[in-house]
Amino acid sequence: MIGIDLVSIGEFRRGLEIGGANLARRAFAEAAVPHREVEQLARTWAAKEAVHKPSDAPTHPLSGVMTSPDAPGLLLASLDEQRLAVSLSRTAEYVVAPVMRLEK
């Protein structure tokens, strides 16, 4: 495991409410808010954060972290040349996202 992130769904929802479409666009590349539930976006955010934190570029835009769904509860992620797997689990309030490197 190379990184982990914990996201409060309530706090994330509030961020989306006041940050609006601009926040979604910055975080998710294509402003997907109208098409996705808040919980789903919070999961993706957690995955991106978990991938982004241990990277060498601390101020890399989060939209540079690409994610795609794999199995239920599992996201594949890529940042630059790295390929990573993020296991997602959640409680009523939090999403937790540990990330593992698949290959160099």
Place this chain on the structure above:
Amino acid sequence: MSQRTFSDYVADLDQFAGNLALTSRSFLKIERVTHHELRLRSYQTAHYLSASGVQRGDRVMVVATNSPEWVELLLGTLLIGAVLVPVDASSSAEVTMRFARETSPKIVFAGRNLHLDGADFATHFLDELGALVAGSPRTDPAFPLEQEWPAVIVFTSGTTADPKGVVLTHENILANVAGILARIDVGPDWRLLSVLPLSHMYEMSGSLSVLARGASIFYMPRVTPRAIVQSLGDYQINVMLAIPQLLSLMLERIQQTVQERGQAKLFQAALRIAGHLPFALRRVLFHSVLSQLGGHLRIVVTGGAPIPIDVATTWERMGVLMVQGYGLTETSPILSGNGLNDRRLDSAGRALDNVQLRIGEDGEIQAKGPSVFHGYWHDESATRAAFSEDGWFRTGDVGRLEDGWLFIQGRLKFVVVRSSGLKVFPEDVEVVAEKEPLIREICIVGLRDQKGESVLAVLVADGSDQVVNDAIARINARLEPFQHIDDWRRWPEGDFPRTRLLKVDRRQVEEWANTGGAVAPAKPGHFEAGEDPLVHVIRLSLDDPGAVINDSDRLADLGLDSLRRLTAISMLEEQLGISISDDVIAPETTVEELRRLAGEGSPAETALRAPRWPYWRWVRFVGNGLRETVLRGIVRIWVRVSVEGVEGLADFKGPALFIFNHSDDFDGPVVYHALPRKIRTRLAVATADDVLRDHKLLALLARVCFAGFSFARSEPYLPSLEYVGEMVDRGWNVLISPEGRLSTTGRLQPFKSGIGLLAVSLGVPVIPIKTIGLAGTVPLHAKWPKRRSRVTVRIGQPMCFGPRMNYDDVTEALYRAVEDL
């Protein structure tokens, strides 16, 4: 009154059948609804609600931002005798549930952000209304309505007490619409920008009045100062319903810009001269200022609170007519108003033709007429207290009538009564105090003691206590002795608590002053003129309105984690139109550095600022001619093209998205010419923004011959996606490569998911195209063709996708479609 119920109102929409009624931008798609279509959709909604078990008298709640669906739901609900309960979209789930418990709605239509846990009623997203009603008849439900039936229950904003449900009947609302139209001559050429929530009667009755005369209303996805200014131009808006706070804020922005350009003296001189000029010449004099507001704005109808006379005068001198009115939710809402040609800036106008006004005991304004409500929802004692013994509605406002003109002095409840019996109207003191520059906000309240009340000024002010004392002394010097401010206190936050229409919630301030009680948090999303916007957004991001923020603070130390940092810069972009790259903001960034970055930030680009000239008729005539002769000839010299699958486009009706594999820099022209003439005469090419920016001649060629437009290859993508939506809305086909970059290997690269988003959001067909044998003709960075090629262009079948499909899946499906050709 010709319209007795909303059955008549909706039927009459067909008098203006072809006129545009409602326009909204929902993400990438622009939706336009004519008056005829609005009528039919209202009928569909009525049938749908009826089939869903909603019966006469049942409540239907809506908690969503303004949209065409909102209006359709309103009319559809009323057409079957049901009652709409509109709730402000920014209300919390807790408040919404409270209103729901009080009114027991059968169905709730909500926005996407609202989550009503444990609700025991059916809930739908309002933006899905179109899909829900799609199978319902488009015929008049012909439900026998009675004009005294309840139509809406609107909860008051609670400036004076807890919110009460105001029940308004069909007759109440339609009488007010008739009264408004008798006072203001609304024309079908009115283009109204909607900036206030439809859940407020001021916006609802205003909208219904405008639609009744065949005019148009435009909705924005998000109401911010930047969006308003942009929409005024984009939609050629000539009328706005606005609250004074918005007009003050806009005026302050104008004055700031004038100041920054060193034209303050010139501006003031022009204002003085304009006072002696007719309106048409004022607009010429202030052409440069008005053009920044789109150049079309002519009339602003203000309400919700009295407009400061200096603000109204400045707007009028710039050539914008200010029409002030007055009313309350209980009166549907307008009681009095100025006319377009008969107005006074210092007055709330004359009583509407079907309204009677009188001044009662204690100077209270009282009203009678068909637009006055009959009672509060399930609250008989409040209803009784709202009317005088002889049946006049007690507004709770103090005012005077002079030759029929109404002058508002303030809320009766907040008049400060001194021990001597002399009365001080807070608004009279505030108007004088607001002229002091260091006082950003002021709220005058009565401080109770055993003898009576004294005048307390609660302030949001800059400067030391001594400086404020001096300012208070200057204010008192301009007031009558009995009006003098006796004491002052600083409000502990950056702004006062406010109502939905941004009025200061005087009740909360008064409570705070008299009890020292806790302060309710300020409502997010707004900042007032004079407030430091950076500090404001940081406080909002922290969800801590009282946070102390210094320029030397590091963002991490303030508690701004990555989500909150991104929230803050997103808000700066939304509120100020300043784009700051998120990759330069780190936990170690200080507030001062962020302020500098905001100052350097480029104005956020918007799709609608793209040049329009490439689509002018004569430019297209010249461009099409050049392309079909000279350029087609050049293409044929280097490429021999055979086209397969073009017969699949025989019955094609645009607009559509045409997507192709990007294997060569020559593929755009090749694909363009492979398509039938009827398509390519209205085909715009999405061209990489860096190419258009860095190669001027190529850019000119692309724009003139291929109707090219700029498409971003990196963040931010949204303006480019919006522009594609704009082009499709204008009936253009769009040619786009979803790979984003030229493939150097010849293999198809993964598609950017924006293409899936476009396909799903726009709902237009996507035609996959593949070029084979072209790679290497004009390789990357080559200026001229390097070899001749035989190329096959394969055109696939149009693909359509439903609005609820996952756009990642759609992107994948389109990738496979191109690859499999």
